[in-house]
Amino acid sequence: MREEEHFFDDINELFVEAFETGDNTLINSLQFEGDNFVDYDAYSEGGIKQIFLCTDRRTGRRVAMATLKDISNSQKVEAFLREAKINAALQHPNIVPIYEMGIEEEKPWFAMKFIAGKSLADIISETKNLEDHNSNFSLSHRLDIFMKVCDAIAYAHSLGVLHLDIKPDNIRISNYGDVVLCDWGLADIEATSCDEKLLEFCTILEHDLNNQTLDGSVKGTPGYMAPEQTSLVKIRKGRHTDIFSLGTLLYSLLTLDKPFKGFDIQDIIDTTAKCDFIKPSKLQTDLPDSLEAVCLKAMQLKPEDRYQTVEDLQKDIDAYRNGFATYAENASFLKLLKLMVYRHKLRSGLVMSLLSLMIILALVFVHNLDLSKQFVEKENEKLLLEQDLYLQRGKDSAPLFFERAEESLKVFDFQTGLRFCKEALERDNQMKPAWELKAKFNFAMEDYQECLDSLAKAGVSKGRLINLAKIALLAEATDSRQEVRLDLLRRLHSFKDMTTFSLLLHNIIYSDISLDERLEFCQYVIGLRNKRTAQDAFNFNYDPQTQSLDISNNPWIKIALCLRNFPAKKINASYTSINHGNNFMSHHLEYLDISNTQIVELKSLKCKNLKSLNISGNIIHNLDPLEQYPLISLDISYTPIKYLNFVPKIPTLKQITIKKKQFSRAQLKWLRPDIELIEK
Amino acid sequence: MTDNNTRYTLLKKLQNSRDEKNWEEFVHYYSPYIFVIIRRFNVGSQDSEELMQDVLVKIWKNISKYDREKYKCRFRTWLGVMIRNTVFNFFKSKASRNSKSNVNYDDIIGKLELMTEAEVNIISEREWKNHIAQLAWDNLKNKFSEQTQRVFEASVKDEISNAELANQFDLSESSVRVFKMRVRKAMHKEIIRLNSELES
Numbered sequence: 101m102r103e104e105e106h107f108f109d110d111i112n113e114l115f116v117e118a119f120e121t122g123d124n125t126l127i128n129s130l131q132f133e134g135d136n137f138v139d140y141d142a143y144s145e146g147g148i149k150q151i152f153l154c155t156d157r158r159t160g161r162r163v164a165m166a167t168l169k170d171i172s173n174s175q176k177v178e179a180f181l182r183e184a185k186i187n188a189a190l191q192h193p194n195i196v197p198i199y200e201m202g203i204e205e206e207k208p209w210f211a212m213k214f215i216a217g218k219s220l221a222d223i224i225s226e227t228k229n230l231e232d233h234n235s236n237f238s239l240s241h242r243l244d245i246f247m248k249v250c251d252a253i254a255y256a257h258s259l260g261v262l263h264l265d266i267k268p269d270n271i272r273i274s275n276y277g278d279v280v281l282c283d284w285g286l287a288d289i290e291a292t293s294c295d296e297k298l299l300e301f302c303t304i305l306e307h308d309l310n311n312q313t314l315d316g317s318v319k320g321t322p323g324y325m326a327p328e329q330t331s332l333v334k335i336r337k338g339r340h341t342d343i344f345s346l347g348t349l350l351y352s353l354l355t356l357d358k359p360f361k362g363f364d365i366q367d368i369i370d371t372t373a374k375c376d377f378i379k380p381s382k383l384q385t386d387l388p389d390s391l392e393a394v395c396l397k398a399m400q401l402k403p404e405d406r407y408q409t410v411e412d413l414q415k416d417i418d419a420y421r422n423g424f425a426t427y428a429e430n431a432s433f434l435k436l437l438k439l440m441v442y443r444h445k446l447r448s449g450l451v452m453s454l455l456s457l458m459i460i461l462a463l464v465f466v467h468n469l470d471l472s473k474q475f476v477e478k479e480n481e482k483l484l485l486e487q488d489l490y491l492q493r494g495k496d497s498a499p500l501f502f503e504r505a506e507e508s509l510k511v512f513d514f515q516t517g518l519r520f521c522k523e524a525l526e527r528d529n530q531m532k533p534a535w536e537l538k539a540k541f542n543f544a545m546e547d548y549q550e551c552l553d554s555l556a557k558a559g560v561s562k563g564r565l566i567n568l569a570k571i572a573l574l575a576e577a578t579d580s581r582q583e584v585r586l587d588l589l590r591r592l593h594s595f596k597d598m599t600t601f602s603l604l605l606h607n608i609i610y611s612d613i614s615l616d617e618r619l620e621f622c623q624y625v626i627g628l629r630n631k632r633t634a635q636d637a638f639n640f641n642y643d644p645q646t647q648s649l650d651i652s653n654n655p656w657i658k659i660a661l662c663l664r665n666f667p668a669k670k671i672n673a674s675y676t677s678i679n680h681g682n683n684f685m686s687h688h689l690e691y692l693d694i695s696n697t698q699i700v701e702l703k704s705l706k707c708k709n710l711k712s713l714n715i716s717g718n719i720i721h722n723l724d725p726l727e728q729y730p731l732i733s734l735d736i737s738y739t740p741i742k743y744l745n746f747v748p749k750i751p752t753l754k755q756i757t758i759k760k761k762q763f764s765r766a767q768l769k770w771l772r773p774d775i776e777l778i779e780k
Numbered sequence: 781m782t783d784n785n786t787r788y789t790l791l792k793k794l795q796n797s798r799d800e801k802n803w804e805e806f807v808h809y810y811s812p813y814i815f816v817i818i819r820r821f822n823v824g825s826q827d828s829e830e831l832m833q834d835v836l837v838k839i840w841k842n843i844s845k846y847d848r849e850k851y852k853c854r855f856r857t858w859l860g861v862m863i864r865n866t867v868f869n870f871f872k873s874k875a876s877r878n879s880k881s882n883v884n885y886d887d888i889i890g891k892l893e894l895m896t897e898a899e900v901n902i903i904s905e906r907e908w909k910n911h912i913a914q915l916a917w918d919n920l921k922n923k924f925s926e927q928t929q930r931v932f933e934a935s936v937k938d939e940i941s942n943a944e945l946a947n948q949f950d951l952s953e954s955s956v957r958v959f960k961m962r963v964r965k966a967m968h969k970e971i972i973r974l975n976s977e978l979e980s
Contacts, residue, residue, distance in 0.1 A: 111917075111936055112909030115975075118968035 130158055137165060137211065145169075148176065148285065153214060156199075163199060164214040171207055179285075182301050184210035186261060187284040189298055194252035196272070196282045212282075217274035220245065224268055228356040240421075242353040245271070247417060248279040250346060254410040256287075257339050260294025263287055264337065266345035267324040268352055286319055290338065292497050292527060299500060322368040323358040324348045327401055332373035339410070340403035346413060347398025347406070354391060355383040359399065375401035390420045393429035408483070433465075498528035505537055512606045514545050532558045539565060544603035546585075548573045564595060582617055586624055593628055602661070609665050615644070618666070625662040632656060642668070651676060652693070659683065673697060674714070681705030694718065695735065702726060715739060716757070726750060737762065737780045744770035790978055791855055795844050807836065809978055810859075813911040817860060820903050821867050822888055835866050854979060860904030861897060868892045912978070916970035924963060931956060932963040 136157055143151045152165045168180040188198040201210035227237045249271060265286040272280045289301050320329040326344035328335035351359045359377040362368035380395055381387045394416045400406045407413040416426040423443040501524035508517030521538040535558035542551035548569040555566055568588060575584045585608055592601040623640050641650040648670030657676040660683045670691040679698035689707040695716035702725040714735040723746040731750050735757035744767045757778040794802045814835050818828045846858055875885040921929055931949055946953040
């Protein structure tokens with residue numbers, strides 16, 4: 101009998117393992133099919149994000165994967181990706197590093213380092229429940245943590261990034277000394293000082309301006325946030341906001357308690373706005389005065405009373421740790437002496453014993469006082485200089501925004517342009533070119549009062565734009581919108597100010613305008629623009645039933661830019677003198693007849709839904725631009741086109757009209773069998 | 781596998797020249813596999829022995845006709861289907877010869893009739909993996925100390941933790957881990973080698 105029983109029944113696991121673990125060669129471990137990230141475990145969940153732990157198959161390490169919970173709101177998607185981008189821009193040992201980001205099935209995600217350990221909030225609450233607080237969470241250890249967070253914030257500030265949500269929950273501490281600041285979801289960019297690459301993440305979105313998150317909740321965490329983060333205090337957010345929050349962090353590290361508490365959120369917000377909190381020393385009696393002073397200085401209601409930079413705050417902590425008086429506590433002579441005695445126990449002992457030296461000491465002290473006075477003066481000078489520099493830096497970034505505004509004007513993107521103008525002026529409201537540019541935007545967008553105000557700020561007191569804006573403003577009171585518009589365009593045309601003319605024209609034809617208004621408007625503008633005389637007959641017919649516009653047989657028409665965005669499906673412009681395809685730019689247009697016109701190229705034609713095109717009788721050689729359209733029917737009779745090799749490039753084509761004998765027999769082979777050929 | 785170009789697999793060698801040595805090698809490697817598959821079709825061990833001989837004869841006759849490109853399947857898939865058919869025919873003829881005496885045959889025939897090619901494939905894949913792993917272990921076994929062998933076999937047989945193994949064999953837990961790891965690594969290599977050698 102054959103031995104059929106193996107020593108083990110089921111070892112195909114080993115077989116699978118052999119091919120999967122790939123520990124035979126490392127190069128195999130990088131070549132696999134399927135997802136990069138596997139073995140997902142839910143880790144934590146917030147209001148907006150969900151964090152998973154998963155394994156990166158390429159590196160083999162566990163990473164934290166953040167995904168967005170609600171992807172239906174595109175603003176949330178943007179905000180989520182913005183967070184990842186800002187975080188990724190920050191490379192610092194105390195800031196959680198972003199490894200990778202991407203989109204899977206429309207769900208954005210980013211992967212970051214997983215810090216095995218606890219959040220500072222956990223550690224604080226654990227310590228609070230212990231009898232002896234100092235045993236495993238000594239003051240020195242706490243200050244170490246605090247200083248590392250300060251390092252992270254100081255670094256972020258150097259790039260112009262504000263965290264705006266510093267709190268123990270967002271600080272993760274590993275078992276081996278890693279202190280990492282996470283969650284940059286509320287982070288903001290200070291345009292005045294940021295890296296140019298980060299400029300695009302500046303908040304210019306409306307919802308950001310009113311201190312609220314996309315959910316409508318308060319931006320920041322009640323209990324740790326700064327007074328200006330409540331909507332009750334109207335102060336701009338800035339570095340001082342982070343410095344305040346660092347103060348609250350220090351507060352909770354010292355007292356193991358939140359600085360702001362209340363019955364409900366509104367109550368907490370109220371106390372925050374008033375900056376009303378219990379002094380740390382009341383909660384923790386053995387607290388060193390100097391540290392309390394540092395904490396209180398960071399948590400001042402007015403930003404100017406707080407530390408101006410994170411580095412200043414750090415310097416004071418260092419001073420305390422090295423046994424010097426902190427700047428914040430305004431130390432008395434006695435205190436200074438006491439500290440000095442502590443620092444130099446042996447030497448001071450000697451000094452004390454040698455009374456005779458007292459006098460010398462006194463002299464030294466007087467001298468020191470003088471020195472320290474000089475020091476303070478120098479510090480003040482430096483502070484002033486820094487403030488100047490700060491303002492200057494703000495101004496420096498204004499031209500960046502101005503440039504972008506100018507770019508926007510070139511592409512007729514008025515909304516964006518106006519926004520950038522405002523950003524530029526916010527940094528430097530003396531910037532005259534920006535005011536002038538803003539006036540242009542205001543004028544183009546028919547906001548004449550605003551235009552006049554802008555011109556006044558620009559120091560322009562006379563000129564065509566002012567006159568026109570004044571006229572328009574007066575006319576608006578009595579005339580219809582259409583009349584005002586037509587009058588302005590007529591005036592601009594007579595001044596030959598075609599730049600302003602086209603700006604205004606563009607705004608009008610892309611605005612909400614009724615069909616009747618548009619018809620009258622286009623008819624008038626075509627007449628005006630082409631200098632139509634009384635003798636010129638004008639064929640202008642619109643059939644609302646078929647949505648077709650007929651302006652054929654008007655040989656005097658050269659320009660009809662006002663027809664852009666015209667809501668017609670069909671336009672017949674044959675036998676006109678129109679010479680540029682961009683006159684018909686529209687996504688409504690499906691049938692276009694431009695036969696026997698002056699158009700010589702099709703590149704300028706931008707009608708993405710074009711199905712039928714007639715270019716008969718035009719001197720057009722190149723049909724390549726038609727490849728992008730879902731074209732069904734095409735008339736190329738009486739054109740110089742000799743080759744049909746374009747046909748395979750337009751797979752939708754069903755019908756071609758040509759002149760008899762236009763193409764050689766060989767060329768006709770390009771036609772697919774399903775294409776109908778019409779010969780004229 | 782990938783190195784088909786440079787080294788002929790056992791199967792290719794057999795297809796090219798049907799000499800005694802190659803055939804012996806083939807029988808050595810494949811007969812346990814064939815036997816297990818036959819047993820998986822619920823055939824008694826006595827019949828299985830007989831059937832295996834039938835299958836081997838069929839392979840000997842038809843091996844030159846097997847063409848991976850033409851059948852678009854692996855040799856073991858082809859083999860699996862062939863074994864099923866052989867088993868089926870075997871019982872069919874047996875059942876008709878003494879139809880009254882045995883109902884068991886109808887049972888087997890019925891089951892085999894219902895079995896799809898995909899199901900056959902699952903069986904042959906599973907057994908192939910087991911078979912290769914078993915072969916690999918047979919080849920490697922003697923390279924390890926007896927203790928290592930016993931530890932490894934015990935570790936595969938049951939779900940048993942390193943700590944328990946350490947206790948059972950009076951070793952430290954870290955030695956158990958090292959033993960297991962060493963065998964596993966060697967096994968992985970041998971499995972991959974054998975698989976590419978025997979698969980075509």
